[in-house]
Amino acid sequence: MKTKTHFAFFDEGSKKEIRRAILKAVAIPGYQVPFASREMPIARGWGTGGLQITLSIIGKQDVLKVIDQGADESVNAVSIKKLVNETTGVELTERTQDASLIQSRHRIPEVPLSSDQILVLQVPMPEPLRDVEASEYVTKRLHSEDEYSGAWLMLFEQIMKYGKTATDADHPVYVNNRYVMAPSPIPRFDNPKMHQSEALILLGAGREKKIYAVPPYTDVESLAFEDYPFTVESFEGQHCHLCGETDVFMDELIDPDTGETIYQCNDTSYCMERLNKIGKAEVESSHA
Structure with a gap:
């Protein structure tokens, strides 16, 4: 059945x-x-x-x-x-x-x-707010009071320790x-x-x-201080070794043949669609 x-x-x-x-x-x-x-x-x-x-x-x-x-x-x-x-x-x-x-x-x-x-x-x-307050009851109250000094303190401590905010994600x-x-x-x-x-x-x-x-x-x-503005990951000067794209989030890889650092689009479907559209030969020639 x-x-x-x-x-x-x-x-x-x-x-x-x-x-x-x-x-x-x-x-x-x-x-x-x-x-x-x-x-x-x-x-x-x-x-x-x-x-x-x-x-x-x-x-x-x-x-x-x-x-x-x-x-x-x-x-x-x-x-x-x-x-x-x-x-x-x-x-x-x-x-x-x-x-x-x-x-x-x-x-x-x-x-x-x-x-x-x-x-x-x-x-x-x-x-x-969990990293600065373990109690669910307290975090609910902080949200209701629009009290976010703990979140700002967390970012401030990162700046004091690393010279910048360290929240990669x-x-x-x-x-x-x-x-x-x-x-x-x-x-x-x-x-x-x-x-x-x-x-x-x-x-x-x-x-x-x-x-x-x-x-x-x-x-x-995004939370940020005026003198330490929010910034995103930079891939300036780099391009995807497959499709040639530059203005996307990329993964840093090691070329198994040469041992050199290469970059590749993290969004795989975006990369493959772009590669199919423009052709690998065109990508290679543009970065030759």
Whole structure:
């Protein structure tokens, strides 16, 4: 006897409860909304928060893209795509511009998102004040009082110790001039993409049981001091050894043949699409 499976894994009651949390999160940008995180067929810490959001809002007409640190073919991305596809039958794609729903771990795609797209980010730790305050009760009170001196102190201590802020990823942001928010462990390079984004950005932390959001066209400002302004990772003078792109977030690699340092687009689908479009011969000649 074949067991009946609900569309998108969850029963309708579970989906409605998660959608209500999403609606509240959209209504209060940057605010962490508690929700009853469900048990999933993957371990907590492997994207259950983002996956629960995706399964709760996906429809039969959607086209899904899943990436893990810029790659479509990683174990995490492939496993999530398989689960969603087997329980919904939706179309899958690797092209950012073709997707209506994008679930991502640690990256925002290089292709600018549009108003008819939703980006879901997987979050391990949603509380930006956790490093300075262990109590959930206290952090809730600090958010309600708009008291973020702890976040500023954390950045100040980094400057005193290293001469600059040392948050390579998950650099806190100020959302809608009200809440300080953890943007998920995206690189600093991706923080500006959240500001006035045309797409709705939803963030889910399954283990911590929190959902929060950045609605379209919302102001998002990375925390920084006037004399130590926020800066992103610089790849000045470097280019992707495959497609030749320069203005993207890149991985630093070692060429196995020469032992020299080379750079490559972190967003693999962006790189492959660009390479197919312009041709490898043209790339090699332009950097000869």
